[in-house]
Amino acid sequence: MATLMTERKRSALTRGRLPKSTPWVVAASSIVVAAALMSLIGFNVFGWAVLSAVLFAAGNVVSSAVVEGRRKATDKLATSLVLGAFLVALLPLVSVIWTVLVNGVPGLLAPGFLGTSMKGVTGAIDNASVANHTPVLGGVYHAFLGSVLITLWATLISVPVGLLTSIYLVEYSDGNKFSKVITFLVDVMTGIPSIVAGLFAAAFFGLVMGPGTKTGFVAAVALSVLMIPVVVRSSEEMLKIVPNELREAAYALGVRKWRTILKVVIPTAISGIASGVTLAIARVIGETAPLLVTAGFATQINSNVFAGWMASLPTFIYTQIMTPTSPSNPDPSNQRAWAAALLLILLVMLLNLGARLVARIFAPKTGR
Amino acid sequence: MSKRIDVSDLNVYYGDFLAVEDVNITLDAKSVTAFIGPSGCGKSTFLRTLNRMHEVIPGARVEGKVLLDGDNLYADGVDPVTVRSQIGMVFQRPNPFPTMSIRDNVLAGVKLNSRRMAKSDADALVEKSLQGANLWNEVKDRLEKPGSGLSGGQQQRLCIARAIAVAPDVILMDEPCSALDPISTLAIEDLINELKDEYTVVIVTHNMQQAARVSDKTAFFNIAGTGKPGKLIEFAETATIFNNPGQKSTEDYVSGRFG
Numbered sequence: 001m002a003t004l005m006t007e008r009k010r011s012a013l014t015r016g017r018l019p020k021s022t023p024w025v026v027a028a029s030s031i032v033v034a035a036a037l038m039s040l041i042g043f044n045v046f047g048w049a050v051l052s053a054v055l056f057a058a059g060n061v062v063s064s065a066v067v068e069g070r071r072k073a074t075d076k077l078a079t080s081l082v083l084g085a086f087l088v089a090l091l092p093l094v095s096v097i098w099t100v101l102v103n104g105v106p107g108l109l110a111p112g113f114l115g116t117s118m119k120g121v122t123g124a125i126d127n128a129s130v131a132n133h134t135p136v137l138g139g140v141y142h143a144f145l146g147s148v149l150i151t152l153w154a155t156l157i158s159v160p161v162g163l164l165t166s167i168y169l170v171e172y173s174d175g176n177k178f179s180k181v182i183t184f185l186v187d188v189m190t191g192i193p194s195i196v197a198g199l200f201a202a203a204f205f206g207l208v209m210g211p212g213t214k215t216g217f218v219a220a221v222a223l224s225v226l227m228i229p230v231v232v233r234s235s236e237e238m239l240k241i242v243p244n245e246l247r248e249a250a251y252a253l254g255v256r257k258w259r260t261i262l263k264v265v266i267p268t269a270i271s272g273i274a275s276g277v278t279l280a281i282a283r284v285i286g287e288t289a290p291l292l293v294t295a296g297f298a299t300q301i302n303s304n305v306f307a308g309w310m311a312s313l314p315t316f317i318y319t320q321i322m323t324p325t326s327p328s329n330p331d332p333s334n335q336r337a338w339a340a341a342l343l344l345i346l347l348v349m350l351l352n353l354g355a356r357l358v359a360r361i362f363a364p365k366t367g368r
Numbered sequence: 369m370s371k372r373i374d375v376s377d378l379n380v381y382y383g384d385f386l387a388v389e390d391v392n393i394t395l396d397a398k399s400v401t402a403f404i405g406p407s408g409c410g411k412s413t414f415l416r417t418l419n420r421m422h423e424v425i426p427g428a429r430v431e432g433k434v435l436l437d438g439d440n441l442y443a444d445g446v447d448p449v450t451v452r453s454q455i456g457m458v459f460q461r462p463n464p465f466p467t468m469s470i471r472d473n474v475l476a477g478v479k480l481n482s483r484r485m486a487k488s489d490a491d492a493l494v495e496k497s498l499q500g501a502n503l504w505n506e507v508k509d510r511l512e513k514p515g516s517g518l519s520g521g522q523q524q525r526l527c528i529a530r531a532i533a534v535a536p537d538v539i540l541m542d543e544p545c546s547a548l549d550p551i552s553t554l555a556i557e558d559l560i561n562e563l564k565d566e567y568t569v570v571i572v573t574h575n576m577q578q579a580a581r582v583s584d585k586t587a588f589f590n591i592a593g594t595g596k597p598g599k600l601i602e603f604a605e606t607a608t609i610f611n612n613p614g615q616k617s618t619e620d621y622v623s624g625r626f627g
Contacts, residue, residue, distance in 0.1 A: 174426050245463040253477040254453025263480050267467040364466035
């Protein structure tokens with residue numbers, strides 16, 4: 001005869017549990033205690049925040065160890081460490097974005113900033129705008145155009161070279177010595193300091209076209225030296241993960257190898273390749289050093305990459321900060337530099353979003 | 369539309385390693401031949417040499433003759449691509465092209481080779497191939513949907529439709545049902561029975577009941593031990609192999625005493 005067992009009020013399967021409000025109480029008290037401690041040794045907000053966080057973590061862990069036992073306490077300790085590391089990693093990023101936004105938005109919204117160049121904007125004009133409190137003149141159009149054109153040409157050079165290299169490595173080399181040498185050199189190229197790439201391009205065009213050749217195209221070559229290894233590496237990985245079964249399926253239908261690569265392997269991998277290329281573009285569009293020695297500085301619009309000096313966003317920021325247009329009133333130049341920095345960050349952010357979009361658009365479709 | 373295959377004195381090597389030794393076999397036109405044997409005995413390797421797919425594996429090579437209605441596949445100047453367009457293959461795991469729709473998967477052999485085809489001809493070919501693979505009724509309303517959205521059994525039949533769309537003479541199947549459930553397996557086995565009216569079918573299988581159900585003749589491969597080459601032990605009518613085998617090892621294998 002089975003009798004119904006009544007449920008025990010306090011299950012023997014559980015251990016002591018802290019009430020839900022505990023973290024809040026601990027947080028509040030640690031903030032107060034931290035404030036008190038800080039006022040003893042000299043108050044500052046940063047120290048207060050750090051001390052509060054440490055006290056909060058310690059309080060949580062200790063209270064949990066006392067009431068809930070060792071396993072829960074260890075869990076809380078690990079959670080605190082992971083969360084703390086996350087916050088520390090995030091802090092610089094948020095700080096950078098915030099600073100650039102605060103300093104950059106006024107300049108970016110200034111009339112004509114996106115549509116005009118620095119042609120004719122002299123120290124006298126900057127002095128006048130500061131003295132009369134009129135909007136800052138001069139813009140970033142020439143630098144924006146230069147950045148876009150130089151990066152475009154760098155992409156046009158790097159993508160075919162990089163993609164064909166990775167196709168050779170994955171599809172044709174069979175892991176021979178030559179391919180190992182290529183892979184090694186690509187790895188070495190990945191580590192080249194960007195200024196060296198710039199010096200290479202400057203020296204190369206100096207030899208071929210005559211000394212002192214500085215054009216947008218020279219800069220594009222310098223950037224492609226930086227970009228090619230990234231493209232090779234990312235496309236190589238993408239081609240490698242295309243299942244061999246798909247290649248065999250195509251061969252078994254009597255399709256030639258080059259057609260299989262062109263119509264089966266690359267379309268299957270294209271989403272990864274395209275997002276890899278976009279990320280490589282985002283990587284080089286912010287390069288400053290190689291552009292300084294290859295494209296020079298320009299204050300006017302130049303849409304021809306094969307002749308004349310060319311401005312770009314990074315070099316624009318550099319010159320505006322280092323050599324303000326009006327040495328006695330650097331504020332207008334600072335404003336322009338911050339606005340250009342914001343524009344550059346927005347550009348990189350758009351490219352990253354674009355990479356995700358591209359990956360999604362090209363991804364093999366599933367569904368019924 | 370259907371051709372016989374005569375294999376004589378065939379040795380298959382991976383580099384210096386002799387994987388399959390001295391195979392002599394005749395595969396009749398318009399029949400189903402099953403290859404059975406324990407894992408690693410070289411039946412899949414041998415199957416791949418019948419349409420030169422083994423060449424995809426680095427270091428694999430072949431000595432001997434494979435005659436497709438009298439034409440040696442391994443004669444000088446024979447293009448493996450031509451061989452493969454006449455001898456199709458279906459693989460162990462369904463492998464439809466993930467970037468293509470169901471329709472494009474069926475037309476893959478045509479489209480990947482950039483042959484021009486009128487839309488009406490293409491439509492007819494798609495319908496004929498899918499009907500040949502017993503898949504038409506299930507997919508006719510969603511031909512433009514991706515092939516990877518089908519179930520495993522449907523995907524495998526799609527792969528068979530893709531293989532017969534290029535009008536081969538022979539269809540090789542490398543354990544086509546090993547990744548499928550019993551119902552999908554039944555559908556494929558029914559299909560194999562229909563395919564032999566038009567094609568020469570060769571099937572590798574680990575499932576002896578399947579070999580008994582679908583094949584006219586059965587070849588038993590075995591291996592003396594690891595590192596030794598695989599050999600063709602016995603080749604006869606399927607009924608003979610299963611009921612009255614001539615070799616002791618064949619009898620042990622089909623009666624489940626080893627393997």
